[in-house]
Structure formats: C-alpha cells, structure tokens
Amino acid sequence: MNRFRKLLPWLLLGAMTGCILVLTFLPGLTQYYTLLLFGGAGCCVAALLLAFENHRPSARDLMPVMVLVATASLGRVVFSFVPQVQPVTVLVLCAGISLGPVQGFVTGALSAVVSNLMLGMGPWTLWQMLGWGVIGLLGGGMKRFRLRQKWLVCVLALLSGFLYGWIVDIWTVAFYGEGVSLELFLTVYGAATLFNLIHGVGNLIFALLLYPTVCRKLDRVVVKYGLDHR
Amino acid sequence: MLKRCHPIARLGCFLPVLLLGMLLCHPVLSPAALGAGLLCQGMALGAKSCRTTLGFGLPVILLMGGLNLFFNSRGNTVFLYLNDLPLTLESLLYGLSAGCMAVGMAVWLMLLANSLGRSGLLDLFGGLLPGITMILTMLLRFLPLYRRRMKSRMDTQRTLGRTTQEGSLTRRFQDGGRLLSSQFSASLEQSITTADSMTARGYGLGKRPSRWPMEKFRCRNGVALAVTLLLTAGTAAAWLAGGLDCRFFPRLRVGSGLAYWGGMVCYLLLLLFPAAWWAGEKMGRHFAVRRWKDSWKEENAHDLLSL
Numbered sequence: 001m002n003r004f005r006k007l008l009p010w011l012l013l014g015a016m017t018g019c020i021l022v023l024t025f026l027p028g029l030t031q032y033y034t035l036l037l038f039g040g041a042g043c044c045v046a047a048l049l050l051a052f053e054n055h056r057p058s059a060r061d062l063m064p065v066m067v068l069v070a071t072a073s074l075g076r077v078v079f080s081f082v083p084q085v086q087p088v089t090v091l092v093l094c095a096g097i098s099l100g101p102v103q104g105f106v107t108g109a110l111s112a113v114v115s116n117l118m119l120g121m122g123p124w125t126l127w128q129m130l131g132w133g134v135i136g137l138l139g140g141g142m143k144r145f146r147l148r149q150k151w152l153v154c155v156l157a158l159l160s161g162f163l164y165g166w167i168v169d170i171w172t173v174a175f176y177g178e179g180v181s182l183e184l185f186l187t188v189y190g191a192a193t194l195f196n197l198i199h200g201v202g203n204l205i206f207a208l209l210l211y212p213t214v215c216r217k218l219d220r221v222v223v224k225y226g227l228d229h230r
Numbered sequence: 231m232l233k234r235c236h237p238i239a240r241l242g243c244f245l246p247v248l249l250l251g252m253l254l255c256h257p258v259l260s261p262a263a264l265g266a267g268l269l270c271q272g273m274a275l276g277a278k279s280c281r282t283t284l285g286f287g288l289p290v291i292l293l294m295g296g297l298n299l300f301f302n303s304r305g306n307t308v309f310l311y312l313n314d315l316p317l318t319l320e321s322l323l324y325g326l327s328a329g330c331m332a333v334g335m336a337v338w339l340m341l342l343a344n345s346l347g348r349s350g351l352l353d354l355f356g357g358l359l360p361g362i363t364m365i366l367t368m369l370l371r372f373l374p375l376y377r378r379r380m381k382s383r384m385d386t387q388r389t390l391g392r393t394t395q396e397g398s399l400t401r402r403f404q405d406g407g408r409l410l411s412s413q414f415s416a417s418l419e420q421s422i423t424t425a426d427s428m429t430a431r432g433y434g435l436g437k438r439p440s441r442w443p444m445e446k447f448r449c450r451n452g453v454a455l456a457v458t459l460l461l462t463a464g465t466a467a468a469w470l471a472g473g474l475d476c477r478f479f480p481r482l483r484v485g486s487g488l489a490y491w492g493g494m495v496c497y498l499l500l501l502l503f504p505a506a507w508w509a510g511e512k513m514g515r516h517f518a519v520r521r522w523k524d525s526w527k528e529e530n531a532h533d534l535l536s537l
Binding site for chain 1: 249252253332336339343348358359360361362364365366368369372373376377407411414415417418419421422424425426428429433434
C-alpha cells in the first residue's frame with residue numbers, strides 16, 4: 001500500500017500526459033474532449049496534492065500554508081469588487097519562493113477552493129486550482145534555482161497573470177462545446193488579453209508592494225523554526 | 231439531500247450522472263437529466279429554489295437554441311428561409327439539447343455540492359489526503375478567528391492614532407499596510423505555536439486520522455452504491471456499444487436496438503434513483519414514526535381511557 005501511494009502521483013501524471021497526447025494526436029477521440037480536459041486537470045491536481053501528502057508533512061509544515069491560504073482567500077474576497085485584481089497570485093508566488101514548489105502548489109490550489117467557498121463553487125474551481133497551483137510551482141522553481149531578485153519576481157508576477165488566464169480559459173473552451181482546436185484557443189485567448197493584462201498589472205503592483213515584506217516574514221519563520229530541514 | 235447516507239454513497243448517486251451527462255448530448259436524455267435534476271431539487275430544497283434555477287436556466291437554453299438556429303445552417307429540415315438564411319430544425323434541436331445539457335449539469339453539480347457539504351467532503355478525502363484535510367478543517371475555524379483578530383488589532387492601532395478611516399490617502403494606505411503586515415507576522419508566529427501544541431498532543435505520531443466520520447457505511451448504503459454502479463455500468467456499456475450516439479447533422483439520427491433502449495432505461499433509472507431513494511427514506515421515516523405512535527397509544531390505551 002505504501003509503495004502504491006508513492007507510485008500514485010507518477011501514475012496520475014502519466015494519465016494526464018495520456019490525456020494531453022490523445023487530445024493532440026488522436027483527432028478521432030476529440031469528441032470526448034470535455035472528459036479528457038477535466039480528467040487531465042484532475043489528474044494533475046490530484047498528483048501534486050498526493051505528492052504533498054507523501055512528504056508526510058508535520059504540523060509545523062502545514063500551519064504556514066494554512067495562514068497563507070487564509071490571507072490569500074480573504075484578500076481575494078476583499079478585492080472581489082475589482083475584476084481580475086487580487087493578491088492571491090503574488091501570495092502564492094511568495095509561498096513557492098519561500099516554502100518550496102509542492103507547498104506553493106498546495107497554497108495555490110487550496111486558496112482557490114477556500115475563496116470559492118465564499119465566492120461560488122463550480123467546474124471552474126478545478127481550473128483555478130490548477131492555475132494558481134502551477135504559479136506556486138513556478139515560485140518553487142525560483143527557490144530551487146535561487147532566483148529571488150525583486151525585478152525577476154515582478155516580471156514573473158506580470159507574466160503569471162497571463163499564465164493563470166490561459167490555464168483557466170481552457171475551461172471556457174470546454175464550456176463552449178465546439179470541440180478543441182488551435183483556432184478556438186487563439187480566439188478565446190485573444191479575447192481575454194485585456195483581462196489577463198489587467199490581472200498581470202495588478203500582480204505587478206501587488207508584487208512591488210508585497211513581495212519583499214511577505215517573503216522576508218516567511219523566510220524568517222522558515223529559518224527560525226527550521227522548516228526546510230529536509 | 232440524502233444527508234443521512236454515507237458520503238461515498240452520496241457521491242455514487244450524483245457523480246455518475248455528472249460524468250455521463252457531460253458525454254451525452256442527446257435530444258431526449260439531456261432534457262431528461264435536467265428534469266430529474268429539477269425534480270430532486272424541488273423535493274430536497276423546495277419549489278422556490280427550483281423557480282430560481284429555471285429563472286436563469288430557461289433563458290440560457292433559449293439563448294443557446296436561438297444562437298444555434300441563426301448561426302448554424304447545417305441540417306436538412308429547413309422550415310423557414312430568412313433572407314436566404316435557412317433555419318433548420320436540426321440546429322434548433324442541437325442548440326436546445328446543448329443548453330439543457332449545460333443547465334442540467336449545473337443543477338446536478340449543485341445537488342452534489344449541497345448533498346456532500348463540507349463535512350462530507352472532509353470525510354471523503356480525510357483518509358486519502360490527511361494533511362490537506364487538516365488544513366481545510368482548521369481553515370474553517372481560522373477564517374472567522376482571523377477576522378476577529380484583525381478587528382481587535384484595528385482597535386488597538388486606533389488608540390495609537392493609526393486608523394484607516396481618516397487622514398490623507400497616503401497616510402491611510404501606510405496605516406493599512408502596517409496593520410496587514412503585523413497581522414500576517416503575528417498569525418505566522420501563532421500558527422507555529424498551534425502546530426507545536428498539536429504535536430505535543432500527539433498529532434502526526436500515530437495512525438490517528440484527521441477526520442471524524444459522521445455516518446457509518448451501512449448495508450443500505452452498499453445496496454444503493456451497487457445499484458448506481460450497475461446502472462452506470464449499463465449506461466456506459468450501451469454508450470460504448472454506440473447505442474447512445476446521437477448525430478444531429480445532416481439529419482437527426484439516434485441509435486436503435488437493444489443497446490439504445492437498454493442504455494435509455496438504465497440512464498433514466500440512474501437519473502431517478504436519488505429522488506426515489508430520498509422519497510423512500512422519507513416514507514420509511516414517516517411510517518416508522520406512525521408505527522411508534524400507534525404502539526405508544528396501544529400501550530397506554532387504558533391510561534388514556536381512565537383519563
């Protein structure tokens with residue numbers, strides 16, 4: 001059972017790759033694209049959440065994630081009156097940079113779930129989990145490669161507005177019910193450019209304001225309580 | 231709806247319909263899914279919530295039908311030419327079916343969310359993802375606490391003359407930032423204290439799960455799960471055999487033969503199962519209460535007579 005649990009994330013990632021390959025190379029099966037898209041996203045989210053569990057996180061590993069999720073989702077609810085502008089993306093990026101890739105993913109995914117408990121659940125929740133989770137993973141990659149310069153984080157925050165939008169818009173494409181094609185994706189992404197740009201600029205402002213403070217506080221906790229001992 | 235069953239049985243009731251419903255865009259089955267969903271909603275949540283759903287659902291269905299009618303000229307059965315634009319029956323049917331599918335799935339998703347609720351979700355995932363479930367469980371308590379602490383912090387800062395309610399915009403912004411910053415650091419520190427006290431009480435040492443199951447998996451849950459799985463398997467087999475395929479263009483063609491009728495019956499039974507189960511439980515409880523009342527009357531008959 002234990003070995004199976006260790007293997008399960010890789011199996012799920014394999015299933016996700018299978019879904020993507022089928023969608024790309026087997027046009028005969030694209031009529032089931034809704035199932036394939038949702039299956040692929042679900043597999044990816046489940047794999048990374050299971051990877052977090054397989055670390056066997058202690059209480060000290062869980063609690064900073066919880067505080068970040070609470071801050072991010074309350075921030076999203078507070079800013080919900082401004083379209084696309086919210087501090088979640090930058091906070092998730094900071095979580096990745098300070099705590100690590102998997103923790104960053106979990107922070108992003110749970111922020112989507114918890115804020116949607118207040119703002120409204122739906123099939124889009126899965127895509128938001130994936131979008132913010134991937135941004136957390138990116139932040140974790142920055143930690144891994146020791147790229148923590150402020151300008152770099154600001155650029156990444158600007159770009160992650162677009163990345164998040166592109167991931168979440170896969171749901172828009174699935175909802176249209178017209179199948180998947182490059183043209184449809186380009187149309188949807190083109191129509192969403194302005195919204196993604198607003199999100200990116202909002203992220204840039206939040207990164208300038210929040211990144212130094214939040215990362216300093218998180219790093220302090222990490223160093224003081226030895227959270228990255230492994 | 232079905233709050234007293236085990237979460238796995240509740241998931242087994244609603245999830246197959248959601249998955250199959252996303253695959254089947256069918257002129258009969260999609261409206262049937264919507265109708266059964268509305269029936270469940272009416273029984274569990276009342277007619278008012280049904281009316282609200284219809285209030286947003288009907289325009290969506292009509293809009294999708296209309297859009298398809300005017301912008302999709304495929305199909306053979308033309309019933310009207312509008313400035314050389316053929317309006318076909320098939321495109322109208324396709325649009326209406328797709329609309330019913332979308333609204334129906336929204337209704338079933340709402341039913342699933344309503345039936346599982348937070349406790350059901352935590353119960354389901356507690357065994358598989360104990361850490362994530364722990365975070366979610368603690369968050370449900372932590373969010374109100376976070377707000378309360380924020381309030382008291384604001385009050386404290388006001389005594390120092392720092393408030394977000396008055397002063398110039400820069401000043402307000404600075405004070406608000408200071409407030410949020412101190413709140414964030416304090417919460418991080420306090421969370422570590424919480425973590426240590428959890429460890430001191432034994433969290434993460436043994437095999438203690440971070441969940442508290444509200445319902446046991448009883449025999450009837452197993453029966454219900456088996457029935458839904460059987461019906462799902464029947465529908466899926468019919469679908470794989472091509473019985474539930476439906477082609478709208480150029481002319482409406484649905485399947486025929488055993489696979490078609492078997493799949494239809496299985497799917498319709500699957501759709502009606504939650505409502506039937508709910509009604510059965512309700513009736514069982516009603517009769518149990520009546521039996522109990524009758525037996526109480528019999529036992530106390532002579533006491534009642536002597537009164």
